Amino acid sequence: MLLVSDVHGANDALARVASMGEPLLVLGDLLNLVDYRTMDGILAELFGKEMVARVARLRARGDHREARAEWRRAGAGSGEDLRAAFNASVQASYLETRRALEGAEAYVTYGNVDRPDLLAAVLPDGVTFVDGEVVEIEGYRVGFVGGAIVTTGGPGEVSEDDLAAKLEGLGPVDILCTHSAPAVPQLATDVVAGFAKQSQAVLDYVERFRPPFHYFGDIHQPQATEWRVGSTLCRNVGYFRATGRPVRHG
Secondary structure, three states: OEEEOOOOOOHHHHHHHHOOOOOEEEEOOOOOOOEOOOOEOHHHHHHOHHHHHHHHHHHHOOOHHHHHHHHHHHHOOOHHHHHHHHHHHHHHHHHHHHHHHOOOOEEEEOOOOOOHHHHHHHOOOOEEEOOOEEEEEOOEEEEEEOOEOOOOOOOOEOOHHHHHHHHHHHOOOOEEEEOOOEOOHHHHEEOOOOEEOOEHHHHHHHHHHOOOEEEEOOOOOEOOOEEEEOOEEEEEOOOHHHHOOOEEOO
16 A cells, blocks of 8 residues: 655646555645745735745744734735635645546545545545544555644644544554654654644554554654654655655555
8 A cells, every 4th residue: 555645736646646556545735735845835826925935934933823823914804705715726626636536546534734524525436535433455454533733723733632532433453544743753843844743642542552553744854754652663654745755555
């Protein structure tokens, strides 16, 4: 099986991987709201690259509260027109994702920038939206938990309590797949963005149930891509928008 995360609009590359004939696990962040390397994305189209750059500087300082306030100020007074334009861009991007995945055996969960309701609704036949459930794939019990901890107010952010509840509901699995990184500094710290995004609930699950493998995404430029937590190999499957490369399990 193949795994990708943080596609962020790289649907041509996703289609190439989906056509390889292996089960494909997509661990969230299908939308490209902001590419902080280039300042491109849906939000840049709506607010301009200068605005995006200001928010990027706030995020790099770890000032997520002020970053959220900046977005609110930018959208103030725009009302329904802005929401309509944003929703149209999201829907268009997810339709590209649908075309990329058509004909594949794929399992998709969501990340912090995703709209899980819209993503689940648009997926083609044969592609399964998974969150808080266990699926048997190639003889493995694979548990999926979507979403990420609250930082910037993205539509796919969830509380640690919600993550913990979904993880608890999985029970023991052979492979744990999340969008969120566990609370291991080397795995959760983005060396370019300059801050950590980590889930204690994910780490608690790994330490308690000890799945042989844990795959995740969210952190685009981590200090380390692999780390052992007890007997579990934890692996960041990569910033797919930048690499275009999947990770093969095993």
